[in-house]
Amino acid sequence: MTDPLPPVAGPPKSHFVLLDGLRGVASLMVVAFHLFEAYAANDPQKQIINHGYMAVDFFFLLSGFVLAYAYDDRWDRLSVGGFFLRRVVRLQPMVVVGSLFGAALFAFQHYSIYPKAGTATPAYVLLVMLLGCLMIPLPKSADLRGWDEIYPLNGPAWSLFYEYVANALYALGLRRLPNGALALLVALFGAALVHLLVWGPRGDVIGGWALDSTGIRIGLSRVLFPFFAGVLLMRIGGRIRVPHSFAVSSALLVLALALPRMGGPERLWVNGLYESACIILLFPVIVAIGAGEQAVDGPSIRLARFFGRLSYPLYITHYPLIYIFTGWVVDRKIPPAQGALVGVATFVAALLFAYACLKLYDEPARRWLAARLLPRRG
Template identity: 75%
Template sequence: MDTTSAISTNATAPGKNHYVILDGLRGVAALFVVAFHLFEAYAGNNPQKQIINHGYLAVDFFFLLSGFVVAYAYDDRWDRMSVSGFFKRRLIRLQPMVVMGSVIGAALFVFQDFSIFPKYDNASFLHVVIVMALGFVMIPLPKSADVRGWDEIYPLNGPAWSLFYEYVANALYALGVRKLSNRSLGVLVTLSALALIYLVVFGPRGDLIGGWALDASGIQIGLSRVMFPFFAGVLLMRSGGRIRVPYAFAVSSVLLIVALCLPRFGGTDHLWLNGLYEAGCVIVLFPLIVAIGAGDRAADGPSVRLARFFGVLSYPLYITHYALIYIFTGWVVDRKIPAPQGAVVGIGVFITTVVIAYACLKLYDEPVRRGLAARYLANADRR
């Protein structure tokens, strides 16, 4: 059964070896996303003050992982798999937890009456229910439909925006890009890299923050963030991008963590320096990290077991954690919570998000996907 997503690499067909280290890296990145969002409560909406400053680049790393493993799982299966079969696998993998994320977001919305959410008071029960239902089927919403005031296309579960662009990339892959030669794919990847560089180096912000709003800027950022890493991942897999190093999981994890945690470069006067750094991470460093992770195919050992656990946890954690982040952020800002107290509660929130994610995985996601796969994928590889 397919289990690939923007942050899930377990998509291998029966009989294929599995990239456990890549799963582990995805899990490391997901954990840092949660930490990044917790620290945002003290950043005052100022990227210069963020503690885990480049934590948002984890999303771009997820896209690269996804492209690599989607190509590994499916490039050699199109002679016996239809486009509809591919999309069935994608939907079965992604949608159950998309639904759960939207349900959790709606259930916890009642606890989010804070001043930083200016549209909260105007959101009726029916409005929230409609937004939740539309979130089930990943329909992006305009700013006028927002229930919070943060201009998110999925207001009850903000991080779902990246899943929307994951679907876009997967559709492009299935409907045409998979047929491209490596040379043609290289042209697409090069053009996508130039678009990304233009956005972060020559754009007005000097970073890759954004993609969750349904406006011209949000769509530009979202497409720029997904096009290069996803299809660079496809090209990396096709070109045999694997580097063998000792202790691959530890080495690649340290490289990723350092990249996400380094402070912002250039201050407010030289935004292009930070943009150059982020472009370098996405275009050079992240493919290197994935190549190192892909070079280790160890089947067992403490690091492999840890990587496997991180991997299965990562997607549920990413797609369910943000409802608690809304509450924590509103509480910190409205009540002016000092950092020491906020740190104690933040650790509790962090642990709670992991527990919720694991419970959702074992009690809901895995059983539902098994049932859907048994019903809809039995003959999916037959044309």
């Protein structure tokens, strides 16, 4: 990620621009996946860009890799409190915008697929907005629309909650593990993920946003393997150099996320095996390819840098628009030809809003917070 934050004391480090670009590609795929989801009618067999939700698991892998690269060798100059403060400065400004944006658009989301939306008072919406700004997860009984979301105004914020959980586990102890012990732990996390995917009731990793035993299990399974696999991948020098590395790694990622669902409704375990292979085997290869190229210029690098900067604002602000689009499509039974035009407009609106947030708020806010809260030396 491009962070306008003062560096931790120590030798300067090169930047993985292509990994930022891959995060941007994954964010674009998430938005497209959510738009197509309006026509899936809760039938995963119909979903276009079928595995787009696995972009979140890819985000977790990237995060572990990049955080380990940035901090693994600097804990002698950085306190745990300083680490958490840096993470809050990096992530929290856009969490606040996502919650505010969700509250602002909630009045336009009174559709039948949101059975609880019409019962929420303005005061309660404001309370949920404030709690969302503070990243306080809500129980299912406090949901605003009946979707059991821990952040009802901005559903994707659930993954930021588990990002913070993984960051805390890393900073408070797991960062100290030698590679052998970390590899064993990653293998155990991988086994838990495979068990969820192959023997679970869905055959996919969808879920994690509900504050119940099932939702927590899915959320932890989704974050623990990829995040700490990313840490391990960085430590063991996971780099693969190939020509046109951004194009190659982006194509592999898009293909993995876009393929149809495997196995059909009678053999859910087949899709579970596919997603296990993607998260455990393919995604680390894609990250290693992205990490193998650290060129600083060229058209692909400039494109990667742009979408990398845009990725987080896009991911954390697009879903309030999706609530409206999905309710409109489902309630009014909008045909795909008509919905496609509005879907494209929604996609463009999400991009423009994310870019405006990035330039007018996120980058200036992080610079302001960093100047006041973060020391120039760890």
